[in-house]
Amino acid sequence: MSGEVPATVQGIYEEVLRRNPGETEFHQAVREVLESLAVVLGRHREYTEMKTVERICEPERQIIFRVPWQDDRGEVWINRGFRVEFNSALGPYKGGLRFHPSVNLGIVKFLGFEQIFKNALTGMPIGGGKGGSDFDPKGRSDAEVMRFCQSFMTELYRHLGEYTDVPAGDIGVGAREIGYLFGQYKRITNRYESGVLTGKGLGWGGALVRTEATGYGAAFFAEAMMAARGETFEGKRVVISGSGNVAVYGIEKVHQLGGTAVACSDSSGYVVDEKGIDLDLLKQVKEVERGRVDTYAQRRDSATFVAGGSVWDVPCDVAIPSATQNELDGDAAAVLARNGCRYVVEGANMPATPAAVKVFRDTGIGFAPGKAANAGGVATSALEMQQNASRDRWTFEHSEARLAEIMRDIHARCHETAEEYGSPGDLVLGANVAGFLQVAEAVHAHGLI
Ligand code: NDP
Ligand code: 2IT
Secondary structure, eight states: OOSOOOHHHHHHHHHHHHHSTTOHHHHHHHHHHHHHHHHHHTTOHHHHHTTHHHHHTSOSEEEEEEEEEEOTTSOEEEEEEEEEEEEOSSSSEEEEEEEOTTOOHHHHHHHHHHHHHHHHHHTSSOEEEEEEESOOOTTOOHHHHHHHHHHHHHHHGGGOBTTTEEEEEBTTBOHHHHHHHHHHHHHHHOOOOGGGOSSOOGGGTOOTTTTTHHHHHHHHHHHHHHHHTTOOSTTOEEEEOOOSHHHHHHHHHHHHTTOEEEEEEETTEEEEETTOOOHHHHHIIIIISOOOHHHHHHTOTTEEEEESSOGGGSOOSEEEOOSOTTOBOHHHHHHHHHTTOOEEEOSSSSOBOHHHHHHHHHHTOEEEOHHHHTTHHHHHHHHHHHHHHTTOOOOHHHHHHHHHHHHHHHHHHHHHHHHHTTOTTOHHHHHHHHHHHHHHHHHHHTOOO
16 A cells, blocks of 8 residues: 555544455545545544545445346346446536446446546536446457347436436447447437437537547646646657557547657557557557457567566656556556656556555656546546537537646646645645545535435
């Protein structure tokens, strides 16, 4: 862990451990936020008296359901579906759906908990939630994915609504899945309720820039961090893990801002391409063919594929972990530091372990936590909701300018809050405190609910 749990919040942490046994990722996410909050509770006695932190640590509602479906050969499968409606103080529950075999309640809760503060940081009126299933879409046909999505939504629909709970994508859930989910919601409810899901197709209620938003946003955030140190992306080597939605559009924006992304990965290994990742080829392999990264290396002379191994072995100035939680541990962080890395910006949710974050602190590497750096995705989801509600459609340029502004604002807010609370430069503390204060004020105003 990155530090001691301060005495003022120790009791809260122990109660979270006791009430949520075995949910290690949830414990980790809660602990990291609590470590930042002692300083806040010292200034706000009302939050201690009204158990505001304890209430925020307890989801408002947790839904777990059976998802039966049949594959193309007629075999029956039974998956588990989750939706954790964590906190609605600032707006309807908002957060993605993850389809991955590793999904369990503890992972959904960690993601939902993070989402509360992330969504608060965007400044948009959205509460925090997350959902998903242990369904593995890899290798499944479109028809199988469709049947699974239909079965999943047949249970979930009763909990959703544009003013209630608005899911979107996450790992394993992209435009294809959102399409099938929306179709089934519309069929069951007989309502064309555009605002019930975000990440929709551009021809039927989707918003320009939502696809690119998380990766672009992380790059904008990195740009703001560098600007605070008088630097730019110009000439910087960048390593981005993953090769999904966040990674692909992170690479795209890094290149537009003057940096060079030289490596990316998936769960099979990583590719290094000293000439810079060829985005057209990467998109062809990952988005069109739904293939593996080794195919990229097979088709590009300047690229090498390394099976297994750690993408963090590739020397870089900027690292943008954009695959999954706890993918960058203390050892990998030490390698990054030794190789001269200066910035680590979390595109994924909680990709750096507490030991890694400690290395970044000790070595002076600028570190941006996911709840700040990857907030561009959900912020642009809120822009999609705004366009749906007003039956409007913004241009790419307008939406991207809004996204860039939001990311600069989040950086400024985290930066200023860290200074105000006595830890200049500590964006982890800044993000946790700024996000918490916004949520806590609303929770407090709504009374004991
Ligand atoms: P995708 O499904 O599009 O891509 C995920 C990528 O990460 C793939 O390359 C995948 O490799 C890799 N990956 C996933 N799980 C693992 C694992 N257990 N071990 C190794 N590699 C893994 O997802 P996204 O790009 O949407 O999401 C990536 C991260 O960003 C997640 O942490 C997500 O929560 C976060 N995020 C996403 C947002 C969004 O708008 N999509 C918004 C904010 C955060 P493989 O295909 O081999 O599994
Ligand atoms: O982790 C996240 O912020 C997301 N997966 C996006 C959530 C959303 O509602 O757009």
